[in-house]
Amino acid sequence: MIVHFINLEMHVCGVMETSGKIPVARGGHSVTLVGSKLIVFGGEDRSRKLLNDVHVLDLQTMTWSVVEATQTPPAPRFDHSAAVHSERYLLIFGGCSHSVFFNDLHVLDLHTMEWSQPQVQGDLVSPRAGHAGISIDEMWYIVGGGDNNNGCxxxxxxxxxKLVWSTLTTLKERHPLASEGLSICSAIIDGGKYLVAFGGYNGKYNNEVFVMKLKPRDLSHPKIFQSPAAAAAAASVTAAYALAKSEKLDFPQIIDLNFNGVENNVPKKDINLEINAIKEEKVVLESSIDEARAENSRLREKIDELKSNHTELSKELQSVQSQLISERSRCFKLEAQIAELQKMLESLESIENEVQILRRQKSALEQEMEVSSTQQQGSGGVWRWIAGGT
Structure with missing residues (x-):
């Protein structure tokens, strides 16, 4: 088997040969990195045969090996998701066969190589395939997927x-995030943890980027920001930008207005935590605003440069067009001259034909004259003979 790799520092693609017990060609499988090893599970082969085997590629030796696991493995499937917990447990969730969609969870202990299907708690999870997953610390986040009829x-x-499911947010039907085949990754922006999702297919292909900010204090109501494909979080600061532009936020004053003369049972410690969290969010948003302004400035510079290039190209185009008009006029003149020369050649051919005819006539005339002269000479001799004899 040949493995392709990309050196991200040098931006170079390469191909590496592997050895060992190479797995069959497949698609719809999952690949998970554990230390210096890649773990491949499931998928379907070229004949669409469903698989549930496990293979390991050692990236240091580029050697494949097959895992002989015990206990009951997951049903053969493809388009599932996989994650690793504590560098020991391989988790497999969802996926589908050719007719059945799964919502089950399976765990492979990488130390004992035993499969298990643990009991999970929490929210009900609908069957899905083609979803995307990313693990951060002890949390595994699942986005999108579907069952060929509806997106999730x-x-x-x-x-x-704890093996507990929770629903972070539920979107509207036909939302781009309720798609199959989308991708997701994590990012840290100004100290905050974000999920970034892109693409997917839910009847049409999407190219939007979505960003979810994860808050440990309130995971049940995370914030989702939608942005264009080329600016992952720009739209997330639109409202904050308008607010910051009109007035500065003064959180102590807001609190005085809310609590002046009014009894409230909320502890001040919780209020202070909320204030600090909001202030931190304000700092993040202001930083995002500054980044957006800087990006706008760079875009303006690029636009000005493009305008300048457009002006120069327009002038060059006009010059080329004028040259083209001149060349066209020259071509027309040359074509007229060629037509005249062709006529002259045709007339020359007719003249040459006439000359040939005249030459033939001349030759015939000369022959006639020669014959006539010969006859005259012969006739004179006879008369001379007669006269002499007389």
Whole structure:
């Protein structure tokens, strides 16, 4: 088997040969990195045969090996998702056969190589395939997927230590995030953890980027920001930008207005935590605003440069067009001259034919004259003979 790799520092693609017990060609499988090893599970082969085997590629030796696991493995499937917990447990969730969609969870202990299907708690999870997953700390986040009829609008989180499902958010039907085949990754922006999702297919292919900010204090109501494909979080600061532009936020004053003369049972400690969290969010948003302004400035510079290039190209185009008009006029003149020369050649051919005819006539005339002269000479001799004889 040949493995392709990309050196991200040098931006170079390469191909590496592997050895060992190479798995069959497949698609719809999952690949998970554990240390310096890649774990491949499931998928379907070229004949669409469903698979549930496990193979390991050692990236240091580029050697394949097959895992001989015990206990009951997951049903053969493809388009599932996989994650690793504590560098020991391989988790397999969802996927489908050719007619059945799964919502089950299976765990492979990488130390004992035993499969198990643990009992999970929490929210009900709908069957799905083609979803995307990303693990952060002990949480496994699942986005999108579907069952060929409907997309899954729920964004899920599995606490891998407690095996508890929770629904972070539920979107509207036909939302781009309720798609199959989308991708997801995690990012840290100004100290905050974000999920970034892109693409997918839900009747049409999407190219939008969505960002979810994860808040440990309130995972049940995370914030989702939608943005264009080329600017992953720009639209997330639109409202904050308008608010910051009009007035500065003064959180102590807001609190005085809310609590002046009014009894409230909320502890001040919780209020202070909320204030600090909001202030931190304000700092993040202001930083995002500054980044957006800087990006706008760079875009303006690029636009000005493009305008300048457009002006120069327009002038060059006009020059080329004028040259083209001149060349066209020259071509017309040359074509007229060629037509005249062709006429002259035709007339020359007719003249040459006439000359040939005249030459033939001349030759015939000369022959006649020669014959006539010969006859005259012969006739004179006879008369001379007669006269002499007389």
């Amino acid at each position: 609008p729920e964004t899920l989180a599995l606490n891998m230590s």
